[in-house]
Amino acid sequence: MTSLVAGPGHTDTGSPAFNSEAIRADFPILERTVRGGKPLVYLDSGATSQRPVPVIDAEQEFLTTHLSAVHRGAHQLAEEATDFYESARLRISRFIGAPSAEELVFTKNATEAINLVAYSFGNATYSDEPEAARFRLGPGDEIVVTEMEHHANLVPWQELCRRTGATLRWFGLTDDFRLDLSNISELINSRTRVVAFTHQSNVLGTVNPVAEIVEAARKVGALTVLDACQSVPHAPVDLAELGVDFAAFSGHKMLGPSGVGGLYGRYELLSQMPPFLTGGSMIEQVFIDHSTYAAPPARFEAGVPMTSQAVGLGAAVDYLNDLGMPVVAAHEAELTGYALQQLSSLDGIRLIGPSENVDRGGAVSFVVDGVHAHDVGQILDNEGVAVRVGHHCAWPLHRRYGIAATVRASFAVYNTVSEVDVLVDAVQSAQKFFGGRG
Amino acid sequence: MQMEQLYQEIILDHHRSPHHAGLRDPFDTEVHHVNPTCGDEITLRVALGDVEPGSGSAGSVVVTDISYEGMGCSISQASTSVMTDLLIGRTVTEALGILDEFTAMATSRGTISGDEEVLGDGIAFAGVSKYPARVKCALLGWMAFKDATAQTVSRPNDVVTQTGGSAS
Ligand SMILES: Cc1ncc(COP(=O)(O)O)c(C=O)c1O
Numbered sequence: 001m002t003s004l005v006a007g008p009g010h011t012d013t014g015s016p017a018f019n020s021e022a023i024r025a026d027f028p029i030l031e032r033t034v035r036g037g038k039p040l041v042y043l044d045s046g047a048t049s050q051r052p053v054p055v056i057d058a059e060q061e062f063l064t065t066h067l068s069a070v071h072r073g074a075h076q077l078a079e080e081a082t083d084f085y086e087s088a089r090l091r092i093s094r095f096i097g098a099p100s101a102e103e104l105v106f107t108k109n110a111t112e113a114i115n116l117v118a119y120s121f122g123n124a125t126y127s128d129e130p131e132a133a134r135f136r137l138g139p140g141d142e143i144v145v146t147e148m149e150h151h152a153n154l155v156p157w158q159e160l161c162r163r164t165g166a167t168l169r170w171f172g173l174t175d176d177f178r179l180d181l182s183n184i185s186e187l188i189n190s191r192t193r194v195v196a197f198t199h200q201s202n203v204l205g206t207v208n209p210v211a212e213i214v215e216a217a218r219k220v221g222a223l224t225v226l227d228a229c230q231s232v233p234h235a236p237v238d239l240a241e242l243g244v245d246f247a248a249f250s251g252h253k254m255l256g257p258s259g260v261g262g263l264y265g266r267y268e269l270l271s272q273m274p275p276f277l278t279g280g281s282m283i284e285q286v287f288i289d290h291s292t293y294a295a296p297p298a299r300f301e302a303g304v305p306m307t308s309q310a311v312g313l314g315a316a317v318d319y320l321n322d323l324g325m326p327v328v329a330a331h332e333a334e335l336t337g338y339a340l341q342q343l344s345s346l347d348g349i350r351l352i353g354p355s356e357n358v359d360r361g362g363a364v365s366f367v368v369d370g371v372h373a374h375d376v377g378q379i380l381d382n383e384g385v386a387v388r389v390g391h392h393c394a395w396p397l398h399r400r401y402g403i404a405a406t407v408r409a410s411f412a413v414y415n416t417v418s419e420v421d422v423l424v425d426a427v428q429s430a431q432k433f434f435g436g437r438g
Numbered sequence: 439m440q441m442e443q444l445y446q447e448i449i450l451d452h453h454r455s456p457h458h459a460g461l462r463d464p465f466d467t468e469v470h471h472v473n474p475t476c477g478d479e480i481t482l483r484v485a486l487g488d489v490e491p492g493s494g495s496a497g498s499v500v501v502t503d504i505s506y507e508g509m510g511c512s513i514s515q516a517s518t519s520v521m522t523d524l525l526i527g528r529t530v531t532e533a534l535g536i537l538d539e540f541t542a543m544a545t546s547r548g549t550i551s552g553d554e555e556v557l558g559d560g561i562a563f564a565g566v567s568k569y570p571a572r573v574k575c576a577l578l579g580w581m582a583f584k585d586a587t588a589q590t591v592s593r594p595n596d597v598v599t600q601t602g603g604s605a606s
Contacts, residue, residue: 374476374511374575375445382441390476404477404509433441434450434512 018331020416023323026052027414038384041419046202046230046363046410047388048252051316055256058315059308069304071281085307088314089297095317096228096249097238098264105263105270105297106305110229111152113248113263114196116276116300117225118156121194123274125164131272135223139165143194144187144222146171146179146208147400148201151393153227153248157196166193173400177204177353184216192222199231199247203394203408204353205336205363207231214243223269229253233412234332234361236325239264251309255412256316260309263300270296277302320413328413332362335411335420339364342424348431352406362411365392368427371434373405379430380407385423444569445512448562452516457523462505466590471582473514473574480508480518480578484586486530499530499591504583511575513566518579520559530587536560537580543567544576 024030027050034040042050062084068077070085086101093104107113124135137143143157147170161168169187172180179197188195195217200207210226217224226247231237233254239247246265252258265273275282275293282302284292293299320328337357343349348369354360368376377389388408391398398404409423461468465483472479485503504522508515521540525533540560543552548568552561566576 372511374478374513374572378444378569378572379441395477398477404479433445 018327020331020414024414024416026054026319028053030414034384034386035382038382041383041385041422043409043411043415043419043423044386044388045233045412045415046253046392046408048258049233049255049412050414051255051257051312052319054319055312055315059257059312062308062311067307070307071298072304081307084311084314085305088310091314092262092317093264095321096232096247096262096264097240097242099240100267102295102297103264103267103270105265105300106310107248107261107263107300108259108306109252109261110227110248110250111261113261114153114225114227115156116263117246117248117265118160119276120273120300122160122163123276127274129274132274135273137164137166137193139167140191141166141193142169142189142191143167143196144169144171144192145195146197147173148179148204148206148394148397149196149198150202150227150229151395152229153196153198153225154396157194167191171197173397177206178359179206179208181209181212184212188213188216188220188222190220192217192220194223194225196225196227198227198229199237200234200361200363201353201394201397202230202363202410203365203392203397203406205360205365206354207359207361209359210242210244218243228264230361230363233320235329245269251313251316254313254316255319256313257309260306260313265296267296270300273299275299275302279303281305323413331413332411332415333357335415335417336360336362336364338417339409339411339420339423342420343427346424346428346431348435349427352401352403363408364410365406365408367403367406368431371430373407375434376407376427376430379433380423380426383422383426383429385409385426387423444565446562446565448520448559449512449516452519452559453512456515456519458503458505458519458526459507460505461507462503465503465505466593467586469582469586469589471578471585473510473578475574476511478508478510478514478575478578480506480510480514480582482506482508482518482579482582482586484583484590486587486590489529501525501528501530501533501587506579506582508579510578511572513563513572513575514578517560517563517576518582520562521579521583524558524560525583530591533587534584537584540580541577544573 029050032040066080068081070082089104090101093101098104121135124132125137143166145154145157174180214224224244226244228247228249232249248263250261279302282294282299284294344355350367352365373389380387390405465485468483470481483505486499487502489498489500504526524536539556543550544567546567551564554561563576566572
């Protein structure tokens with residue numbers, strides 16, 4: 001098993017010990033060309049990241065040698081598959097700073113993880129188990145979110161409010177693309193039961209002050225749910241140290257497979273929460289008219305779970321650990337700083353996110369004056385540059401800034417400074433194409 | 439593909455100076471359509487009138503006006519503009535026929551180049567069909583028209599007696 005700290009040869013200063021070529025060689029897809037021979041410049045890792053050979057190999061190895069249903073079956077393969085699955089759980093839980101492997105529930109992605117929490121709270125509302133009481137919600141209770149949330153950390157809370165009669169409230173955003181915390185003591189109050197917020201915005205790149213929000217929530221006894229989708233893949237994250245009650249992330253954004261993600265939950269809470277999905281594997285005892293439930297994490301993993309995907313995600317965190325998360329973060333910070341500097345030096349570009357490379361990660365969104373984001377994206381695509389355009393599942397955020405759509409470049413450890421140059425050149429081509437032919 | 443083939447001059451011209459833009463009275467139905475993947479929006483109004491007053495069947499009902507307002511990329515804006523040129527003044531039956539041809543071309547993945555006799559400037563959008571992600575852009579206004587027209591003709595009251603009403 002891989003150690004949790006960077007191995008020898010890694011420094012936390014970024015570039016010097018950083019072997020970009022060796023890393024890129026681990027991602028065969030980066031060698032391909034697109035749109036008639038243009039080298040692929042993949043700047044859409046915020047949507048989904050590419051996978052290194054060790055991840056692909058780990059899945060392949062598992063499928064060709066150990067495949068079987070986990071936690072079932074009396075045969076050797078079942079035993080091996082279960083060991084692989086649980087070993088992945090252990091390594092991933094360490095990677096995110098969970099005190100124990102039992103505090104990591106496998107889900108299909110972050111969206112399912114957040115829904116799991118919201119539905120469990122909803123189920124608690126209709127449960128008469130005494131231990132469910134602390135999760136019950138009703139009229140007068142408040143759930144607090146932020147205006148920068150991905151729909152995945154907004155819509156489930158809207159729905160929970162609708163079902164229980166609780167009230168949804170939210171932090172606004174400042175003109176310089178940060179959370180507006182000026183009314184935090186009013187917003188997080190004695191009626192607040194849940195505070196759900198993102199660690200790092202998938203549009204703005206803004207990293208939120210988790211400690212301050214957790215402290216305010218704790219003071220009033222509210223539970224915290226962190227959307228860690230965009231932080232866990234890109235920087236060292238220690239969830240226990242952050243002190244959040246729950247956190248959600250997706251494998252496909254952290255060099256791992258799609259179809260697997262995770263919910264971190266403090267054991268004390270998980271062990272009192274009612275299940276979300278029910279059926280096989282999550283029970284303790286089943287009678288014809290009622291059932292009792294297994295301890296976490298099994299309680300929240302109904303049915304035969306994903307296996308090769310979990311194994312692949314285990315390999316992904318090994319890969320990231322080998323690089324060293326501080327090194328990954330430093331490299332991405334360098335790319336982000338350079339992109340911010342280059343893009344803000346162009347006329348007619350408006351950054352939608354902090355222009356200062358402080359408390360922000362590698363999602364760089366912008367609008368080009370007079371050219372719709374879709375049209376910019378089309379020209380970029382023609383140059384081989386893959387970005388995302390649109391509202392990036394953060395429609396309220398876009399509304400807040402009075403824009404319909406943005407162009408987003410997002411970085412991962414395999415990107416390079418020269419790719420940022422290609423991006424910036426392509427943006428200028430788009431300006432010329434739509435401005436110049438007038 | 440050259441970007442000039444996708445973004446033909448006709449498209450850029452319509453984008454820069456869209457025809458029949460703005461919301462006008464009178465109208466029969468107003469609809470609001472969005473493209474949920476990118477957030478583009480259009481509000482579109484349709485006014486229908488009888489060729490021969492009182493004849494009532496869809497074949498003789500004419501599209502007297504299409505007006506619209508929206509936010510969107512050059513493809514969606516230009517496509518809506520071209521659509522108004524093509525459909526205003528046609529009978530509903532003719533208009534829906536043109537719409538079907540345009541839709542078939544736009545969703546053809548590059549296999550249907552479009553009949554200029556029927557689609558006029560609309561054939562400039564044939565290139566869009568090679569970019570599946572942009573097909574919805576090209577169809578946004580057309581789908582809004584189809585919806586507004588269907589709502590109007592399915593309303594029990596004689597369409598020509600209605601002006602200024604609004605649904606959606
Ligand atoms: C901040 C944030 N939250 C949640 C999600 C949802 O992730 P998934 O679609 O993998 O469930 C994403 C990914 O798009 C994201 O960027």
